[in-house]
Amino acid sequence: MGNASYLAVAFEGILLIGALVVLLVAVVAGRSRAVWAPIAGASFLLAALAGVLQWIEVENGGGGMFFSAQNLQVIKSPMVVLDGFSAMASIVLGLVGFTAMLGSWDLVAKVGKRSAEFVALSLLAFAGLHMMAATPNLVVIFIGLETASISFYVLAGFIRADVKSDESALKYFLLGSLASALFLYGIALTFAATGSLTIYGVNSIRDFFSETVVSDPGILLVGMALMLVGLMFKISAAPFHQWAPDVYQGAPSGAVGLMAAGVKIAGFAALGRIFVGGFISQIDTWGPIVAVIAALSMVIGTTMALVQTDMKRLVAYSGVAHSGYLLLTLLAGVEGMSAMWFYLATYPFMIVGTFAIISTVSGPTSTSSPIEAMRGLSRRSPEMGWLLAIFMFGMSGMPFFAGFVGKILAFIAAGDAGYIWLVVVATLTTVIGFAFYLRVVATVFSGEDDDTTMIDPTLSSRFAVVIGATVTVVFGIVPWILIDVVRDALPL
Amino acid sequence: MGELIVFIIFATVALVSAIGMVLAKNPVYSAIGLLGAMFSIAVLYVLLDAHFVAAVQVIVYAGAVMTLFLFVIMLIGVDNREAYGPAVPAQRIMTAVVSIGLFAAIVLAGRAAWITGSNAFGTPDLNGTIENVSDELFGTWTVVFLSTVMLLTIAALGTIALAYFGTDVPDEEATL
The missing domain is CATH 1.20.120.1200 (NADH-ubiquinone/plastoquinone oxidoreductase chain 6, subunit NuoJ)
Structure with missing residues (x-):
């Protein structure tokens, strides 16, 4: 094992050390003052830097599989894989985590003594999220999924004084546990059918498909279907989306950006790793199912978002629709992965920025945020008003914003895969979607002139929103910078 | 027999x-x-x-x-019956239909072939299975073993964070 094997787990290592340092500092220096801002920020930035180093290593041909079974000449059951896919996941998760932590900082300051737990849980959650993208082993994917999910259940219920926060956490926990159990059952049945838990290496799932004529894949189909359901739940794709609006609304506003963005990235990374990396030869089987789920997500997400009166529920339903657009990229197989990473490198920043603004307007511990609260925001806090408009344009897919390029790439991917009807559905829902995004923008820029309750955003949320808006605008105007990079973000 | x-x-x-x-x-x-x-x-x-x-x-x-x-x-x-809340109408029937449906789907799917021809399982050495398991656990599966450390840390952290019933005192100095 050379240095590359340490580099392959550097992201998880840095965040784990960061979390432990936060806890140690909390014990040694006292819990009364939240001094862990620099530690949390540095951990996320260092983790992103490790991602850049991983990327360079992969570009120089240093990628590969690590931590495989000992004393063997062949690579058998590797536990960690270093490729463009996992390096890209490090960079994106590190930067999104950094921005989301800035957006959550108002909440961290509000929870006082418990802020060390909040920061440590967030750091560990992101380590778990990256494990889902960087391992070829289904068991490790499950452990990463649980690490992240359990942290997020706690974050959703962090405000104990608010019954809605409790309800949100319990709902998330019960439904999330069911989804995790289904995913685990899927792993077990896949193991029964293929005799392997790993995607790469000797005796892997891929080997199984290349060596065996699968004449009667019954159990394999059930296993794949259950794993699909488990992950679809996590990314809140319809019809497994019912938890998302309730959980987003009930969770403290300051924590939702972190949860929503992180789970989207890792959920799709795991879907790409398992289904495009492992089950690519079965794409004719799972492709149509994913296509139907994508269509349902786009239609249900868009139509339900039209009638929402709460900002957080609106973003939740728009997230369901975005899961649909993201699923289009899976249908194109390996060719779709770069489109997926373009989407995942831009859309989460819009979520994080939007929730930083919601948290500023309604308060970081609030559990509801009516759209009406945004009325006149362009005067009460000009920068927040304008930047919220940018995020809404970005999510809606307006040209010259990153969301437009992401959607176009996803549509092209689905079109190349032959799903023309799906592209038609996607285009229609995008057009309908403009209605509710523009309604928010209209609310922001309307209102009586005498309503002058000014909002003074904190420095941390300003930073979060500005970073998010910069990503949204820059990659909307000069997308080819990012397109050139994500072209190499492919699974091994 | x-x-x-x-x-x-x-x-x-x-x-x-x-x-x-x-x-x-x-x-x-x-x-x-x-x-x-x-x-x-x-x-x-x-x-x-x-x-x-x-x-x-x-x-x-x-x-x-x-x-x-x-x-x-x-x-x-x-x-404490109230702790469970009011029953959802026809909950038992719905549960039964879903469980039996899933069971039937798996049985039907696995009816023809449970193991579809993999050769990944060797013949296990029956003498000293505990040694074999520990070889696997601390050899092949070291990373998994270590990553469960994170899960346990989170369980402890989450319990501390959620079991705290005092009033949160906002930390003004922490606000950036």
């Missing part, structure tokens, strides 16, 4: 306990049903020559998990 008899006895016990666990009105009876099911499954593991898994089944599930369940039942109160 002896194996078959043991299997029939404990498979029956496992099924009856599992059904009893779901049907029992009293949560303590449910817990005892679960215990019976877990023990009988441990016996089935022994029949499959998986001694280590059988031991873990008894220690972890029949020991630790059951204790946890009993604590929760004691905390909620055995006779």
